[in-house]
Amino acid sequence: GQSLEQPSEVTAVEGAIVQINCTYQTSGFYGLSWYQQHDGGAPTFLSYNALDGLEETGRFSSFLSRSDSYGYLLLQELQMKDSASYFCAVRDRTGSSYKLIFGSGTRLLVRP
Amino acid sequence: DAGITQSPRHKVTETGTPVTLRCHQTENHRYMYWYRQDPGHGLRLIHYSYGVKDTDKGEVSDGYSVSRSKTEDFLLTLESATSSQTSVYFCAISDLDRGSYEQYFGPGTRLTVT
Numbered sequence: 001g002q003s004l005e006q007p008s009e010v011t012a013v014e015g016a017i018v019q020i021n022c023t024y025q026t027s028g029f030y031g032l033s034w035y036q037q038h039d040g041g042a043p044t045f046l047s048y049n050a051l052d053g054l055e056e057t058g059r060f061s062s063f064l065s066r067s068d069s070y071g072y073l074l075l076q077e078l079q080m081k082d083s084a085s086y087f088c089a090v091r092d093r094t095g096s097s098y099k100l101i102f103g104s105g106t107r108l109l110v111r112p
Numbered sequence: 113d114a115g116i117t118q119s120p121r122h123k124v125t126e127t128g129t130p131v132t133l134r135c136h137q138t139e140n141h142r143y144m145y146w147y148r149q150d151p152g153h154g155l156r157l158i159h160y161s162y163g164v165k166d167t168d169k170g171e172v173s174d175g176y177s178v179s180r181s182k183t184e185d186f187l188l189t190l191e192s193a194t195s196s197q198t199s200v201y202f203c204a205i206s207d208l209d210r211g212s213y214e215q216y217f218g219p220g221t222r223l224t225v226t
Contacts, residue, residue: 033213033214033215042202042218042220043155043202043217044217045214045215045216048213048214087155089155091213094168096162097143097160097166097168098206099145099157099170100145100215101171102147102154102156102157103154104152104154
């Protein structure tokens, strides 16, 4: 089967750095994505890693280690608006079609 | 923003009644998805489509059916709604044919089954 594990909640202070980890178990792996969702809103794409290493996009970075079935999202210079839920998702393939399997999400609370 | 809409945005229905949710896109993307989101479960894939009339089941497909007769529309039907299907439903699209791994989500439909 397929499963993803991520912490349910993380709290951090404005201006700090926070890391949200994700471990996965899947039969077919084609990449790891991260999505952000504010309360009452729709998920929005943050990053995608297909290969090992770090991908940086502004204040957000995402890391992948395929040998460890592990990835993380790093948020720097935290702002109050970063308070949201963050989901990791594994890209899986069945035949010729692709789909995403999501983790249950990490709720980030940024305190002043 | 990707052109993706969902209708209705809110619906209250009674147990045993049929319900159809509509997802409409203006991006001409081949892939479309239906998810449900419940507290503590994140997003769970119900069904997805990889082309007109091409659909497949996701991880929680029981009690749901889908249809895609044209590229822009993907319908999700609950044949006989149950209280366990009370949830927020999200539609998403992706443009994998052009190498994009990003999924764009619609605004969601909040469905309550009483």
